[in-house]
Amino acid sequence: MRLASVLATGFALLAPLAVQAAEPDAARLYTETCAACHGGDRLGAIGPALLPQNLGRLKPAEAKEIILHGRPATQMPGFADQLSEADAEALAAYIFAVPESMPQWGMAEIAASHVLHADPAALPDRPTHASDLMNLFAVVESGDHHVTILDGDRFEPIDRFRSRFALHGGIKYSPDGRFAYMASRDGWVSVYDMWTLQMVAEVRAGINTRNIAVSGDGKWVAVGNMVPASVVILNARDLSPHTVIPVIGDKGAESRVSAVYAAPPRGSFIVALKDLPEVWEIPYVTPKKPYYPGLVHNYEPGMVEALDVRDQAFQVRRIKLDDYLDDFFFDQGYENLMGAARNGRNGQVVNLIVGRKIADIPLSGMPHLGSGITFDWNGRRVMASPNLKENKISVIDMTTWQTVKELETLGPGFFMRSHEKAPYAFADVFFGPNKDAVHVIDKTTLEIVETLRLEPGKTVAHAEFTEDGRHVLLSVMEDDGALIVLDAATLEEVKRLPMRRPVGKYNVANKIRYEEGTSH
Structure with a gap:
């Protein structure tokens, strides 16, 4: 009995140590899982900094879900196949902890x-x-x-x-x-x-x-x-x-x-x-x-x-304002801005002259207004925006701020581009299984007239036009990628240049003239 009592006491004393040893090592998990993108010091690299003041409206429980399942419309993958619930919870607590010395x-x-x-x-x-x-x-x-x-x-x-x-x-x-x-x-x-x-x-x-x-x-x-x-x-x-x-x-x-x-x-x-807000x-x-x-x-x-x-x-x-606005689009005269938060609610129109909201915009999902374009359609100035979460492109009348059309796409998209002298707009399908697709939209009929698959199975995105609007360049966003040059009217391939994941390309004239078909 005495030996049994001693053993029982010993196991009782060791039990908390065993539980403690089994707790996730958050610092090690961060180094192994997060540091490559977010920096070993949590100050950011490819991904954003992971510090309490940088996490804004995100809650620890939401961070845990993002760690496990990823975040839509971003490069953040899910780690549910590598991390347990306890691991993710420990990581979430770790990134919300205030470092010993703030940068x-x-x-x-x-x-x-x-x-x-x-x-x-x-x-x-x-x-x-x-x-x-x-x-x-x-x-x-x-x-x-x-x-x-x-x-x-x-x-x-x-x-x-x-x-x-x-x-x-x-x-x-x-x-x-x-x-x-x-x-x-x-x-x-x-x-x-x-x-x-x-x-x-x-x-x-x-x-x-x-x-x-x-x-x-x-x-x-x-x-x-x-x-x-x-x-x-x-x-x-x-x-x-x-x-x-x-x-x-x-x-x-x-x-x-x-x-x-x-x-x-x-x-x-x-x-x-x-x-x-x-x-x-x-x-x-x-x-x-x-x-x-x-x-x-x-x-x-x-x-x-x-x-x-x-x-x-x-x-x-x-x-x-009465809501947050993470993403902006401006009319050509910079009198009005259209904004949307990443919360799936309606967008807002803010008049910069009077300094207040003047309209709501019926935009659901996660519109990427920063990549929107404008053009004339039936005598009206409209803007078109891809959506980071839903399979659609929204076309908005910039006088009434009402939706004139929603085009169904093969998946959420990131970039949309056109040119004043080009008949078409080009929109990628950046997220999902159809990442190799690029929709060609007739700006007169507001219809998708063709879907290009220039490099099957690889991400093709970010159209950009030459100064005269005659050619459009598309990126194959892979390490062994390329720039593909197309005739903007016939859609025939003109040239292909090998590139190392060309994520963006920017024409001088289009940017400095604030061309209506490119982002500003």
């Missing part, structure tokens, strides 16, 4: 990271190559982290250079088309001279960056950051930092930046916020009037780093 990235850190590769004042005043400067493309090849500069007349590369890791697809240009601006997910912003084919400057403007925009006067670059929650204003000439604007709402609430856009007719940047407008020129009528206007000394408070440029105009 800091303000004016001092940005300035210290600045790299000047060439003296902007010493750059030649004429191009060093004979290609048509307006018909160049910058092609982001994420397979090996390079950018190719493509001649859009001959469809031949004229330069190829290494980019920063996880470069965002949305390359922007200076208003004259000379300089290309690009941003990586980990905050590096680069400026490249399209005339002399050389890198000019780089700076790390954030820890986890969403995108950039170039002002209509060519003087400024705005950087939208997820971590830290900020908009950073850089001098476009050499990327030296000018202003850091923390994104803070009422009662000190921070918000990640979903996207930042330039609105040249307004002389301002427009900021989409992920965690505040607001739209921000940041003028880059001093407004004629210091306040906009009928608006909540917020500017406090100390809110903005390194800014002379007497300068009314870069003051923050806050337009408060």
Whole structure:
């Protein structure tokens, strides 16, 4: 009995240790499962940063489900075949835990990271190559982290250079088309001279960056950051930092930046916020009037780093709304923005002149308004948007804000493109088993007239047109991928160029002229 009693006592003492030993090692699971995409320090890489202030409206229980089953319309896969429920729960708790030291990235850190590769004042005043400067493309090849500069007349590369890791697809240009601006997910912003084919400057403007925009006067670059929650204003000439604007709402609430856009007719940047039901407008020129009528206007000394408070440029105009707007689309005059949150509810139309919502839009699912296009149809200006969650394309009348048609597609899509001089719009089916399909839509009849399968079984997406609208380029988004050049009217293949996962390509003229068929 004595031995049995001792053994029983021993097992009782060891039992908690056994349970403790069986608990998931969240740090190890993170390193093995998450670090490759989200960074070993949780500060983001290909995927976003996984820090409490970066997770916004997401709840731990929802994070657990995403870990197990993935997230629609993103590159986030599910790990239910590798992780148990307890593993996923432990990982969710881990990413919501506040790190011992929170990352800091303000004016001092940005300035210290600045790299000047060439003296902007010493750059030649004429191009060093004979290609048509307006018909160049910058092609982001994420397979090996390079950018190719493509001649859009001959469809031949004229330069190829290494980019920063996880470069965002949305390359922007200076208003004259000379300089290309690009941003990586980990905050590096680069400026490249399209005339002399050389890198000019780089700076790390954030820890986890969403995108950039170039002002209509060519003087400024705005950087939208997820971590830290900020908009950073850089001098476009050499990327030296000018202003850091923390994104803070009422009662000190921070918000990640979903996207930042330039609105040249307004002389301002427009900021989409992920965690505040607001739209921000940041003028880059001093407004004629210091306040906009009928608006909540917020500017406090100390809110903005390194800014002379007497300068009314870069003051923050806050337009408060009754719902979140993660994704924007603008009319050609930048008077109205159409926005939708990633919550499956109706979209909103916000008039930027009066600073308030003027209409709801019947948009279900997850419309990708940032990839929408506009065109004339039956004497009316309409916009068309793919959907990241539902198998459809919505066509909206931009006067009545009503849906004029919904086209059924073979799956959710990511990109849609056209050109004022082209008869067709092209929409991919990025998500699902039909990822190799590209729908061709007649802009007169609003019908899908053909479905192309240019590379069966592989993802084909992101159409982009040449300056004259005669040719359209499509990406085979695989490591052994390609650019496929089609005649935009006959749909016949003209050329195919091998590429390493070309995730995006951007024509100079179409971008700087804000062509109606491309994203802005």
